Amino acid sequence: MGLYRWLDRRLDLTSVRQALLDRAVPERLTWWHTLGSATLTVFVVQVITGIVLATFYSPSPDHAYDSVRYIQGQVASGGLLRGIHHWAASAMVVLLMAHLLRVFAFGAYKYPREANWLLGVGLFVLVLAFSFTGYLLPWDQKAYWATVVGTSIRHHPGRRRGVADPSARRG
Amino acid sequence: MNPARRSFLRLATAVSSALSAGLVGWPTLRAFLSPVFSEPAGERWIKAGEVAQMETGVPIRVDFTETVRDAWVEGRATRGIWLYSEDGEAFTVYNARCTHLGCSYGFDKDRGVFHCPCHHGLFDLRTGAVVDGPPPRGLDTLETRVEDGFLLVAYRDFREGVADKIPVT
Numbered sequence: 001m002g003l004y005r006w007l008d009r010r011l012d013l014t015s016v017r018q019a020l021l022d023r024a025v026p027e028r029l030t031w032w033h034t035l036g037s038a039t040l041t042v043f044v045v046q047v048i049t050g051i052v053l054a055t056f057y058s059p060s061p062d063h064a065y066d067s068v069r070y071i072q073g074q075v076a077s078g079g080l081l082r083g084i085h086h087w088a089a090s091a092m093v094v095l096l097m098a099h100l101l102r103v104f105a106f107g108a109y110k111y112p113r114e115a116n117w118l119l120g121v122g123l124f125v126l127v128l129a130f131s132f133t134g135y136l137l138p139w140d141q142k143a144y145w146a147t148v149v150g151t152s153i154r155h156h157p158g159r160r161r162g163v164a165d166p167s168a169r170r171g
Numbered sequence: 172m173n174p175a176r177r178s179f180l181r182l183a184t185a186v187s188s189a190l191s192a193g194l195v196g197w198p199t200l201r202a203f204l205s206p207v208f209s210e211p212a213g214e215r216w217i218k219a220g221e222v223a224q225m226e227t228g229v230p231i232r233v234d235f236t237e238t239v240r241d242a243w244v245e246g247r248a249t250r251g252i253w254l255y256s257e258d259g260e261a262f263t264v265y266n267a268r269c270t271h272l273g274c275s276y277g278f279d280k281d282r283g284v285f286h287c288p289c290h291h292g293l294f295d296l297r298t299g300a301v302v303d304g305p306p307p308r309g310l311d312t313l314e315t316r317v318e319d320g321f322l323l324v325a326y327r328d329f330r331e332g333v334a335d336k337i338p339v340t
Contacts, residue, residue: 052199058243067243077198077201084195
């Protein structure tokens with residue numbers, strides 16, 4: 001307890017704890033209201049596991065696949081670590097989507113929270129971008145072709161002109 | 172709120188938080204620290220030659236290549252040893268890397284000593300002891316064994332530049 005008091009005097013831990021755990025919240029909160037913090041938790045998991053995976057991963061076309069195989073088979077708990085990162089990535093998109101629908105359905109984007117909504121939409125796009133780039137990292141057949149498909153959407157003729165133009169079609 | 176309910180919720184929150192943190196934290200920490208606990212490659216028994224065919228009284232240099240794995244990268248490396256025997260029965264085998272900075276040394280026939288060209292380290296032929304120059308310790312001797320008339324040598328490398336003979340991968 002002496003250590004806690006020492007840290008508390010310097011870092012003000014008690015007020016942090018109160019703000020996070022002992023906060024007065026409105027009545028009629030539901031499980032739906034937890035989706036935002038669930039997403040945040042999964043995000044923290046992604047950051048921590050991602051940093052450690054990055055210390056073993058080699059981001060080059062020559063070594064990416066082999067280094068992932070190395071993580072999977074040789075690194076202690078590597079398969080489990082990568083599994084957590086893989087599933088948490090999917091969970092994050094699912095949770096985020098549910099959170100977005102919850103906020104929309106509850107009308108929580110209205111005044112005074114419009115800025116929150118816009119920020120959230122920005123983060124949503126970022127997460128989709130992360131999810132797309134993360135998916136290609138193993139550089140196996142699935143990752144490669146998913147990336148080909150994903151990057152080809154950019155060249156889709158219908159997207160640029162609003163009408164299909166066969167002459168503009170590319171790879 | 173009912174105090175019993177409150178303390179139950181508090182406990183449930185603490186336990187489930189600790190559980191999820193541990194579930195993610197343990198494999199993360201284990202993977203992160205795994206290089207610290209990795210074992211050196213250890214000795215590799217190589218066939219140095221047929222005992223009956225070996226010259227006595229002069230040192231013989233034997234080079235060989237081996238597959239080296241560094242994580243997922245596989246490569247080939249040339250290694251060397253020096254064999255010496257006076258009677259064709261008892262063999263002294265040295266790792267062919269100089270103990271100073273790892274250069275490949277040769278045998279100086281005129282002076283009867285091993286000579287490293289990098290910084291002129293000199294080693295005794297029979298014992299491997301340092302005769303002159305900067306090497307911090309004598310040549311690294313390797314374990315040997317004779318099997319079916321062939322001399323087998325347990326090859327391994329040792330840390331260079333230090334007085335103690337410390338095995339490395």
